Amino acid sequence: MNTLGIAVIGTGKMGADHVRRIGDTVGGARVVAVADAVADPDGDRAKAVAAGVEGAAAFTDPAAATAAPGVDAVLIASPGPAHEEAILHALERELPVLCEKPLTPDPEGALRVLEAERRVGRRLVQVGFMRRFDAEYERLKELLDAGGIGRPLFLHCRHRNASSPSFFTSDMLISDSVVHEVDAARWLLGQEVTAVTVLSPRPSSAAPEGLSDPRLVLLETSGGAIVDVEIFVNCGFGYQVRCEAVGESGSARIGDGHAMVVESAGRWGGEIAQDFTTRFADAYDRQVRRWVAAAARGRVDGPDAWDGYAAAAVSEAGLAAGRSGVRTEVRLVERPELYR
Numbered sequence: 001m002n003t004l005g006i007a008v009i010g011t012g013k014m015g016a017d018h019v020r021r022i023g024d025t026v027g028g029a030r031v032v033a034v035a036d037a038v039a040d041p042d043g044d045r046a047k048a049v050a051a052g053v054e055g056a057a058a059f060t061d062p063a064a065a066t067a068a069p070g071v072d073a074v075l076i077a078s079p080g081p082a083h084e085e086a087i088l089h090a091l092e093r094e095l096p097v098l099c100e101k102p103l104t105p106d107p108e109g110a111l112r113v114l115e116a117e118r119r120v121g122r123r124l125v126q127v128g129f130m131r132r133f134d135a136e137y138e139r140l141k142e143l144l145d146a147g148g149i150g151r152p153l154f155l156h157c158r159h160r161n162a163s164s165p166s167f168f169t170s171d172m173l174i175s176d177s178v179v180h181e182v183d184a185a186r187w188l189l190g191q192e193v194t195a196v197t198v199l200s201p202r203p204s205s206a207a208p209e210g211l212s213d214p215r216l217v218l219l220e221t222s223g224g225a226i227v228d229v230e231i232f233v234n235c236g237f238g239y240q241v242r243c244e245a246v247g248e249s250g251s252a253r254i255g256d257g258h259a260m261v262v263e264s265a266g267r268w269g270g271e272i273a274q275d276f277t278t279r280f281a282d283a284y285d286r287q288v289r290r291w292v293a294a295a296a297r298g299r300v301d302g303p304d305a306w307d308g309y310a311a312a313a314v315s316e317a318g319l320a321a322g323r324s325g326v327r328t329e330v331r332l333v334e335r336p337e338l339y340r
């Protein structure tokens with residue numbers, strides 16, 4: 001196979017950005033089909049995206065896009081609740097998948113994905129936890145793996161968005177946003193999350209009515225570390241993702257984002273990225289490039305469906321903890337052989 005033919009499902013902010021990067025920066029692949037649905041019943045959004053890509057066909061039915069001629073792999077960028085159906089269509093055809101996070105909003109849906117992969121007999125699904133492809137996160141992981149700061153005791157995480165979309169709910173602060181820290185913590189520490197506690201201060205006056213924003217999420221891990229995550233999705237001033245690891249013999253911090261500091265007129269300062277498409281641009285590029293290379297060899301080279309399931313199980317516990325105010329344990333099924 002020379003060029004991987006990709007169907008992109010969901011042509012909103014992330015889907016359109018992935019279509020652009022496959023055309024501009026990722027070699028060895030081309031978009032041959034795009035589909036949108038629900039908010040795009042006439043296919044206008046998909047047609048507009050397809051119009052910019054030579055040879056790409058537009059569909060209103062995601063299953064039809066997946067079955068279109070020339071499709072070798074599927075990139076899913078529809079909203080979380082639509083992921084399971086799209087993944088199952090792809091797995092029926094034994095196609096490699098890159099699915100934006102969260103794999104599914106709930107662990108039950110993720111287990112159905114694991115079962116579908118078991119039927120195929122090999123791993124085909126990668127989840128879009130792009131922080132694993134970010135240069136700063138990679139350096140932190142290398143340091144921790146090398147024992148550079150000793151046994152990790154804490155991860156102190158800050159995850160701030162300038163503003164939240166109109167459809168954002170208090171649950172989504174956990175299942176859509178903190179899910180990134182859940183995956184990053186599992187990956188950085190090589191441990192599972194075992195319990196979640198959520199503390200919710202009086203909401204910021206900048207938060208839309210009814211949105212519990214910000215929140216503090218505490219994760220306990222199987223190796224005895226504690227991860228605290230401040231999630232604040234209407235902080236107003238920009239996009240910040242920071243992580244400080246504290247170990248028995250040192251600490252390490254990423255995410256300060258001070259690419260250039262300007263000193264002038266008696267002041268110093270720099271710029272703050274305004275959203276994830278800027279802060280993680282390189283990580284998205286590397287994620288899709290690595291997925292394309294692995295998919296062409298019929299492999300998965302990144303967070304897999306088990307990682308998506310584990311994150312969904314932590315989200316479920318986090319949602320319960322957020323509603324009850326009570327520490328909630330995470331329940332995981334035994335890890336299937338395929339993911340060991």
Ligand SMILES: NC(=O)C1=CN([C@@H]2O[C@H](COP(=O)(O)OP(=O)(O)OC[C@H]3O[C@@H](n4cnc5c(N)ncnc54)[C@H](O)[C@@H]3O)[C@@H](O)[C@H]2O)C=CC1
Pocket residue numbers: 009010011012013014015035036037038039040045062077078079080082100101102128129130176276
């Ligand atoms: N990795 C990351 O940093 C980020 C990941 N995401 C994830 O990407 C996915 C998409 O998010 P956005 O692009 O921000 O949303 P969006 O709302 O901009 O786009 C979603 C698109 O999917 C379409 N759609 C809805 N139901 C569909 C269905 N059943 N089949 C096909 N298309 C359908 C909508 O009409 C819309 O065009 C979500 O899973 C989200 O969590 C979003 C932002 C950043």
Ligand SMILES: O=C1[C@@H](O)[C@H](O)[C@@H](O)[C@H](O)[C@H]1O
Pocket residue numbers: 161176177180233276
């Ligand atoms: O995945 C993302 C969004 O869906 C989510 O809503 C944001 O909070 C995250 O910062 C972004 O990376």
